[in-house]
Amino acid sequence: MKISIVGTGYVGLVTGTCFADTGINVTCVDIDEKKIKNLENGIIPIYEPGLDQMVLKNVEKERLHFTTSLKESMEHAEAIFIAVGTPPGEDGSADLSHVLEVARQIGRHMNHYVVVVTKSTVPIGTAKKVKAAIQDELEKRGAELEFDVASNPEFLKEGNAIEDFLKPDRIVIGTESEKAEKLMNRLYKPFVLNGHPILFMDIPSAEMTKYAANAMLATKISFMNDIANLCEIVGADVTNVRRGIGSDTRIGNKFIYAGAGYGGSCFPKDVKAIIKTAQLNNYNLRILEAVENVNDDQKKVLIKKIKQHFPDIKGKTFAMWGLSFKPHTDDMREAPSVVIANALTELGAKVKAYDPVAMEEAKHELGDSIEYGKDQYDVLIEADALILITEWPEFRVPNYKVMDKLMNNKVVFDGRNIYEPEEMKEFGYTYYSIGRPS
Numbered sequence: 001m002k003i004s005i006v007g008t009g010y011v012g013l014v015t016g017t018c019f020a021d022t023g024i025n026v027t028c029v030d031i032d033e034k035k036i037k038n039l040e041n042g043i044i045p046i047y048e049p050g051l052d053q054m055v056l057k058n059v060e061k062e063r064l065h066f067t068t069s070l071k072e073s074m075e076h077a078e079a080i081f082i083a084v085g086t087p088p089g090e091d092g093s094a095d096l097s098h099v100l101e102v103a104r105q106i107g108r109h110m111n112h113y114v115v116v117v118t119k120s121t122v123p124i125g126t127a128k129k130v131k132a133a134i135q136d137e138l139e140k141r142g143a144e145l146e147f148d149v150a151s152n153p154e155f156l157k158e159g160n161a162i163e164d165f166l167k168p169d170r171i172v173i174g175t176e177s178e179k180a181e182k183l184m185n186r187l188y189k190p191f192v193l194n195g196h197p198i199l200f201m202d203i204p205s206a207e208m209t210k211y212a213a214n215a216m217l218a219t220k221i222s223f224m225n226d227i228a229n230l231c232e233i234v235g236a237d238v239t240n241v242r243r244g245i246g247s248d249t250r251i252g253n254k255f256i257y258a259g260a261g262y263g264g265s266c267f268p269k270d271v272k273a274i275i276k277t278a279q280l281n282n283y284n285l286r287i288l289e290a291v292e293n294v295n296d297d298q299k300k301v302l303i304k305k306i307k308q309h310f311p312d313i314k315g316k317t318f319a320m321w322g323l324s325f326k327p328h329t330d331d332m333r334e335a336p337s338v339v340i341a342n343a344l345t346e347l348g349a350k351v352k353a354y355d356p357v358a359m360e361e362a363k364h365e366l367g368d369s370i371e372y373g374k375d376q377y378d379v380l381i382e383a384d385a386l387i388l389i390t391e392w393p394e395f396r397v398p399n400y401k402v403m404d405k406l407m408n409n410k411v412v413f414d415g416r417n418i419y420e421p422e423e424m425k426e427f428g429y430t431y432y433s434i435g436r437p438s
Ligand code: UGA
Pocket: 121, 154, 155, 156, 157, 158, 159, 214, 217, 221, 254, 255, 256, 257, 258, 259, 260, 261, 262, 263, 264, 265, 266, 267, 325, 326
């Protein structure tokens, strides 16, 4: 079997590589020549644990290929996955120009039956537009060729993408024909061995499922952050409340960790996009509007605490542990660290940060407005306080003796609740966290 994946960003590359690993012949396409050259040599443009080895292995086995020619990739391909970017436009809705341009090119070059699958996160109704664009190009050529469209949203988490692809909780596929369903079933069969299902449904429902899933997860987080803020006021501890409610199987114990707010390339963008879709259809998604507002405020909660502790911030030095929006990624998009670092430097403070992998990416966002340390202890030298923003494993059990020697003050602001208030007290630290008594 042969397939083509258009767009070698995060989603396209993981998808193509994981399919190739099952023995399928995969060609990944991108317009960026340098990216394609690098990929052929196993140099991947993103940080994703395990992906580089998997790319190399499948390139060596000659079942993973890279090209800049969509036309070439389509030869004998039974399915074409569109995994190009859908950046948010000015008004928050997804920009579909790349997706539809790929669809038009497919229409121009198609010469046999193919299933065209949208993998990018796209607004409800996009598969229909993809179909119309292909049809339009076929008509221009006077070609009468059969094809199908399908929607197959991804649920990969950055940092865990390969595992998520190989062992998915579920695979969602929207189709409109039995022929397409059969083909998609064949493709995904290797990943359902552990009994997790392929859920076939109509196309609009598949498109909606993607947004509803991310919006639900974002809602859980904003809900817990809101409750955490109230916990602080009434003297409750949100980590106890989390355990208390999470053990109710109807609620579940995942994704209910209060913190410095959600970030990344997905939740903020997708919550905005679904709100926009609703507005365009004269409906207000009131809950999600609140979810977004709570999250914007949550990114500033640590700043408020810092200001309360240091009424005069000017001239103070803050050590920052973690910059990426979450651990195991170098992704800085919508990271709370950016909001916090900018606020502190605007108030005249000095920020010295360390992140195990995101420092280069952070430089694009923050430039030289902050300093970058060579390790987690280096940034503590003469720091007036430590701010923990991303819960990388290496920050979890710090060497307090070393910390004591380096820091000016023993003050910690923990944006992810990774330390125990009792322990911090024992070591003599003034400790602030989220939704817990300080
Ligand atoms: C998210 C979804 O989890 C994936 O299923 C989806 O495929 C992906 O978006 C996407 O649409 O492409 P990702 O953005 O990689 O994946 O990140 P998550 O691990 O979901 O974390 C998102 C944010 O929520 C992070 O900032 C994290 O710190 C925060 N979070 C997560 C919390 O604040 N509390 C929690 O309990 C869990």
